[in-house]
Amino acid sequence: MDIWQAVLITVITAATPLLIAALGELVVERAGVLNLGIEGMMAVGAACGFAAATLSGSSALGVLAAIAAGVALSAVFALLTLGLATNQVATGLALTIVGLGLSGLIGAGFVGTSREAIPAIRIPGLTELPGVGRLLFGQDPFVYLSLALAIAVLWFLGRSRAGLTLRSIGENHTSAHWLGLPVMQVRLLAILFGGGCAGLAGAYLSLVYTPFWSPGMTAGRGWIALALVVFASWKPLRVLFGAYLFGGATVLQLHAQAASLGFPSQVMSAFPYVATIVALVIMSAGRRKAAAAPGSLGTSFVPDR
Amino acid sequence: MRLELVPRGDVSPWARVLAPVAAVIAAVLIGGVVIAVMGRSPAAAFQVYFVDTLSESWGLQEMAVKATPLLIIAVGLSFCFRASLWNIGAEGQFIIGALVGSILPLYTAGSGAGFWVIPLALVMGALGGLAYAMIPALLRVTFGVSEILSSLMLVYVADLVLDYLVRGPWRDPKGFNFPQTVNFDATLPFLADGGRLHAGVLLGPVLVLVAWFVISRTLFGFGVRVAGEAPKAARFAGFDANRMVLAAFAISGAAAGLAGVLEVLGQIGQLKPGISSGYGFTAITVAFLGRLHPLGMVFGALVVALTVIGGESAQIALKLPLDLTRTFQGVLLMCVLAADALVSYRVRIVTMARA
Numbered sequence: 286m287d288i289w290q291a292v293l294i295t296v297i298t299a300a301t302p303l304l305i306a307a308l309g310e311l312v313v314e315r316a317g318v319l320n321l322g323i324e325g326m327m328a329v330g331a332a333c334g335f336a337a338a339t340l341s342g343s344s345a346l347g348v349l350a351a352i353a354a355g356v357a358l359s360a361v362f363a364l365l366t367l368g369l370a371t372n373q374v375a376t377g378l379a380l381t382i383v384g385l386g387l388s389g390l391i392g393a394g395f396v397g398t399s400r401e402a403i404p405a406i407r408i409p410g411l412t413e414l415p416g417v418g419r420l421l422f423g424q425d426p427f428v429y430l431s432l433a434l435a436i437a438v439l440w441f442l443g444r445s446r447a448g449l450t451l452r453s454i455g456e457n458h459t460s461a462h463w464l465g466l467p468v469m470q471v472r473l474l475a476i477l478f479g480g481g482c483a484g485l486a487g488a489y490l491s492l493v494y495t496p497f498w499s500p501g502m503t504a505g506r507g508w509i510a511l512a513l514v515v516f517a518s519w520k521p522l523r524v525l526f527g528a529y530l531f532g533g534a535t536v537l538q539l540h541a542q543a544a545s546l547g548f549p550s551q552v553m554s555a556f557p558y559v560a561t562i563v564a565l566v567i568m569s570a571g572r573r574k575a576a577a578a579p580g581s582l583g584t585s586f587v588p589d590r
Numbered sequence: 591m592r593l594e595l596v597p598r599g600d601v602s603p604w605a606r607v608l609a610p611v612a613a614v615i616a617a618v619l620i621g622g623v624v625i626a627v628m629g630r631s632p633a634a635a636f637q638v639y640f641v642d643t644l645s646e647s648w649g650l651q652e653m654a655v656k657a658t659p660l661l662i663i664a665v666g667l668s669f670c671f672r673a674s675l676w677n678i679g680a681e682g683q684f685i686i687g688a689l690v691g692s693i694l695p696l697y698t699a700g701s702g703a704g705f706w707v708i709p710l711a712l713v714m715g716a717l718g719g720l721a722y723a724m725i726p727a728l729l730r731v732t733f734g735v736s737e738i739l740s741s742l743m744l745v746y747v748a749d750l751v752l753d754y755l756v757r758g759p760w761r762d763p764k765g766f767n768f769p770q771t772v773n774f775d776a777t778l779p780f781l782a783d784g785g786r787l788h789a790g791v792l793l794g795p796v797l798v799l800v801a802w803f804v805i806s807r808t809l810f811g812f813g814v815r816v817a818g819e820a821p822k823a824a825r826f827a828g829f830d831a832n833r834m835v836l837a838a839f840a841i842s843g844a845a846a847g848l849a850g851v852l853e854v855l856g857q858i859g860q861l862k863p864g865i866s867s868g869y870g871f872t873a874i875t876v877a878f879l880g881r882l883h884p885l886g887m888v889f890g891a892l893v894v895a896l897t898v899i900g901g902e903s904a905q906i907a908l909k910l911p912l913d914l915t916r917t918f919q920g921v922l923l924m925c926v927l928a929a930d931a932l933v934s935y936r937v938r939i940v941t942m943a944r945a
Contacts, residue, residue, distance in 0.1 A: 321738065365924060365927060365928055365931075367593075368593040368937070369593075369595070369927075369928055369931035369932065369935070370595055370931055371928060371930070372927065374676050374738065375874075375878060375923065375927055376924065376927055378871075378874055378923070379875075379920050379921075379923035379924045380920070380924075382871065382875070382916060382917075382919055382920030382923065383917055383920030385920075386913045386914070386915075386916030386917030386918075386919075386920055387913075387917050389911060389912075389913030389916065389917075390911060390913050390914060390917060393911055469592060500913075505742075505746055508739065508742050508743065511739060512739045512743070515736060515739065549754050551750040551751070551753050551754040552750075552754075554750055555746065555747045555750045555751075558743040558744070558746040558747050559747060561739070561743050562729070562735070562739075562740050562744070565729075565735045565736065565739060565740060566729060566733050566735055569733045569734045569735045569736075570734075587595050587597075587935070588594075
């Protein structure tokens with residue numbers, strides 16, 4: 286297998302959890318809700334996924350448990366922000382704090398346990414193709430799922446009636462409400478979808494990427510996913526592009542660290558975070574701020590009646 | 591079935607004051623359930639978490655020591671939060687403040703330099719935190735970058751800067767390769783025997799009074815409140831939004847930086863990884879628990895400090911994991927937000943039949 290194929294595969298592996306989590310958050314934000322709890326939901330997803338997979342011996346059950354955990358946490362967020370109209374930023378932060386704590390409680394019994402990573406797909410004849418076989422036909426199932434998810438979100442937001450409803454609710458919830466659109470229901474479903482995606486992204490980390498559980502293993506990926514949504518100007522295809530760009534940058538940093546170019550290792554480790562800030566600056570500087578973000582993003586909605 | 595929020599006409603100030611207390615009680619009950627689910631005794635945990643600490647002089651001193659950085663950071667953050675600015679990177683500003691504030695104590699260690707090092711170090715720490723907070727503030731003002739994400743990203747960077755310094759240039763040459771600096775001579779004096787109550791604790795109440803005065807008695811404080819509650823009115827009234835961003839971040843950054851250097855000079859006496867143990871994030875809970883009011887945040891800081899110490903004792907005495915405390919703090923923040931909403935709104939459950 287040639288070196289470029291190997292590098293591209295690691296790029297895709299680094300990008301996939303970011304892509305899944307960011308697509309979920311994209312839908313949430315297009316509905317006008319800002320959920321800062323991704324990092325926490327991802328952490329719980331990683332812990333629950335690993336615990337369930339280890340206890341049951343089934344990777345599929347692990348993945349389902351991770352999704353369920355993400356949905357459950359996001360339901361708490363929805364109850365508070367939609368049901369009680371609490372501040373979304375503060376509630377999201379609380380969700381992250383709770384999630385990181387809970388993941389530690391759940392995962393504590395599994396430190397040091399390792400299990401087989403979910404295997405990559407093999408299609409006889411195609412996967413062995415020289416040059417591109419592994420890249421196109423030999424990835425793990427999550428990679429294909431994340432790409433399908435990107436296309437599904439693109440279609441849903443851009444082409445479906447429900448997607449149009451969701452976007453109009455995100456643009457202006459008051460007008461949407463007076464038009465008779467079900468603001469709360471749509472937002473609830475969007476939040477649950479985002480939670481499921483964050484949980485799934487967490488499962489990818491502990492069941493494919495590493496594959497083991499360790500405290501703090503999400504390492505800010507939830508926050509980077511949030512930044513990706515802004516970077517992508519709330520557009521699904523740009524999230525896809527941004528996630529792969531970011532995955533590439535991460536892999537580049539790992540290779541640079543291995544090649545020891547004379548920089549302290551901390552400079553290299555800081556790279557993803559600095560790169561995120563730089564990316565946000567470039568994107569924000571090039572556009573009028575209000576133009577890209579959904580109009581009602583982050584504001585609570587309390588209907589008059 | 592759905593929930594409907596009906597605004598309550600006028601809310602008595604007592605309800606607002608008591609809401610955080612109710613939130614604490616609710617969070618303790620939820621915590622008890624979690625402990626029971628873990629198969630442990632909630633009563634024993636309650637005893638260790640709350641009763642033991644409060645019944646010993648050592649515990650009370652420790653509470654004041656832990657509450658001080660939380661209180662100082664939270665008081666600073668309240669300026670941002672009141673103006674609807676989301677500085678969630680206080681953890682990073684705390685670390686950079688600790689670093690910059692340590693420069694003088696580090697280079698004067700062993701030289702017999704006088705007491706003057708301490709006040710200078712405190713000022714430098716505050717300036718370090720301020721400068722670090724200016725990064726997200728300036729990025730927001732000039733490029734419109736979300737301060738939430740940039741300030742949070744900078745926490746990871748600050749952590750790595752600290753890690754680099756204590757493993758590299760600032761490492762104690764005689765420290766057996768441990769990632770730590772030499773012990774500083776310039777440390778804060780202790781106030782009492784049998785505990786770690788240091789002089790820095792006195793700064794907390796002073797800053798609370800200053801913050802209360804600024805928020806409630808000055809034009810600037812009025813501007814902060816208007817910017818948060820009615821941004822349009824603030825613009826019409828001629829308050830410059832950009833200057834408000836810079837000022838609020840400067841205050842919160844300086845406060846976090848000061849807390850950082852106080853922690854190093856008052857408690858730890860040297861730099862090493864993990865000097866913060868998440869104070870910058872925990873202080874967010876403190877700020878909301880105190881309803882962003884300076885006096886309220888004293889209550890908030892004491893309660894949260896109690897859980898921090900209780901968590902450490904429970905880890906030793908009952909082998910309960912520290913993550914339990916973290917979870918509790920998050921649940922507490924949720925309960926506070928919910929309690930506040932329940933004071934402002936009456937919740938009506940509307941069934942399909944009626945709707």
